[in-house]
Amino acid sequence: KADGPARQGELGLDLGSKRLGSKGIEFHGVGFSWPDGTLVLRPFEHALEPGDRLGIVGPNGAGKSTLLDMVAGRLTPTEGKIDIGRTVKVGYYDQLGRDLDLSKRVRDAVAGDKGAPSLEDLQLMKRFWFDGDAQFAPIGTLSGGERRRLQLMLTLIEQPNVLLLDEPTNDLDLDTLRALEDYLDDWPGIVVVVSHDRAFIDRTVEEILSLDGEGGASLMVGGVDAWLKMRSARPASSRNMPAQRTGAQKTAPQAPQHEVAKIKKKRTPSTLNRLIANNEKDQEKRNKRRTDLEDSIAKAGGDHEKLAALSLSLAEVQADLDRLENEWLEYTTELED
Numbered sequence: 001k002a003d004g005p006a007r008q009g010e011l012g013l014d015l016g017s018k019r020l021g022s023k024g025i026e027f028h029g030v031g032f033s034w035p036d037g038t039l040v041l042r043p044f045e046h047a048l049e050p051g052d053r054l055g056i057v058g059p060n061g062a063g064k065s066t067l068l069d070m071v072a073g074r075l076t077p078t079e080g081k082i083d084i085g086r087t088v089k090v091g092y093y094d095q096l097g098r099d100l101d102l103s104k105r106v107r108d109a110v111a112g113d114k115g116a117p118s119l120e121d122l123q124l125m126k127r128f129w130f131d132g133d134a135q136f137a138p139i140g141t142l143s144g145g146e147r148r149r150l151q152l153m154l155t156l157i158e159q160p161n162v163l164l165l166d167e168p169t170n171d172l173d174l175d176t177l178r179a180l181e182d183y184l185d186d187w188p189g190i191v192v193v194v195s196h197d198r199a200f201i202d203r204t205v206e207e208i209l210s211l212d213g214e215g216g217a218s219l220m221v222g223g224v225d226a227w228l229k230m231r232s233a234r235p236a237s238s239r240n241m242p243a244q245r246t247g248a249q250k251t252a253p254q255a256p257q258h259e260v261a262k263i264k265k266k267r268t269p270s271t272l273n274r275l276i277a278n279n280e281k282d283q284e285k286r287n288k289r290r291t292d293l294e295d296s297i298a299k300a301g302g303d304h305e306k307l308a309a310l311s312l313s314l315a316e317v318q319a320d321l322d323r324l325e326n327e328w329l330e331y332t333t334e335l336e337d
């Protein structure tokens with residue numbers, strides 16, 4: 001039965017996901033263009049099977065969110081078909097964040113129509129630090145980061161068996177990301193993660209679908225390891241010396257091959273304006289994350305392992321920012337031409 005409670009008693013299959021049958025999600029010649037004809041994705045084939053953990057990577061605007069939106073049924077492919085197994089239940093932590101009723105308390109938002117949180121709800125709340133007093137906080141009093149954490153938890157509470165995560169490392173703090181990684185460790189469903197974050201990709205996925213920014217989507221040969229290698233081929237200046245990041249140090253990392261490729265396209269002013277707006281939003285997010293990381297580094301004291309991890313994340317954020325600044329410059333120049 002599609003939606004019977006599939007969890008088996010005390011198996012501790014942790015905070016549950018509805019059981020996934022043998023069929024996951026199949027992409028048959030799936031492609032997407034916007035109504036104005038702008039091509040986002042050329043037809044591609046892929047199958048997500050139970051237990052699959054897929055990372056989606058690619059430059060800004062390559063169509064990563066569009067792809068997730070199609071899986072979630074928010075957008076319909078303009079070519080081909082997505083075949084979704086009957087037991088599939090999609091949970092989507094998207095880039096924008098779901099609407100929250102700010103007047104509600106956390107606990108009531110979690111409980112939904114049930115009136116009171118279930119035992120599983122309470123466990124999950126504990127796992128993501130919404131236990132104790134925090135569960136009684138009106139959502140309107142939560143910080144931006146806390147709201148994102150709540151949105152993540154609300155996604156998990158629906159017990160999906162296919163979890164879509166769009167850039168979770170952009171707005172979730174490090175502790176939450178660690179809790180999420182742990183949660184996914186023994187989570188039985190399909191996971192699809194869009195991320196630039198090496199550490200997060202490394203921890204959560206096994207395969208990489210790479211979007212080239214020109215409409216191409218292909219499974220990366222060599223998987224996560226190959227992608228990590230490609231990413232670490234960036235110049236050391238942006239990787240190893242986060243502490244010395246200053247306005248003066250401006251050596252931009254070289255964009256990987258496929259990020260360069262898309263630049264040559266002719267773009268309309270409206271496309272460019274959208275790219276610029278998206279870019280600025282992205283920069284803002286990463287600037288915030290950089291500040292958070294710097295704070296965490298300041299507080300890490302003599303914990304060398306933690307410092308190393310934080311510095312690595314900081315270097316990555318900085319590399320992203322450098323890339324975004326370059327792109328911004330390129331878009332604005334092209335717009336003025």
Ligand SMILES: Nc1ncnc2c1ncn2[C@@H]1O[C@H](COP(=O)(O)OP(=O)(O)OP(=O)(O)O)[C@@H](O)[C@H]1O
Nearest residue numbers: 034040059060061062063064065066067274275278
């Ligand atoms: N509603 C829309 N109408 C027309 N074009 C859109 C619309 N939304 C997004 N686009 C464009 O479609 C393309 C793909 O966007 P998408 O959001 O999927 O990219 P992305 O890979 O998720 O990028 P990012 O890394 O910035 O999140 C981009 O060129 C974007 O500007």
Ligand SMILES: [Mg+2]
Nearest residue numbers: 064065066095
């Ligand atoms: Mg996106």
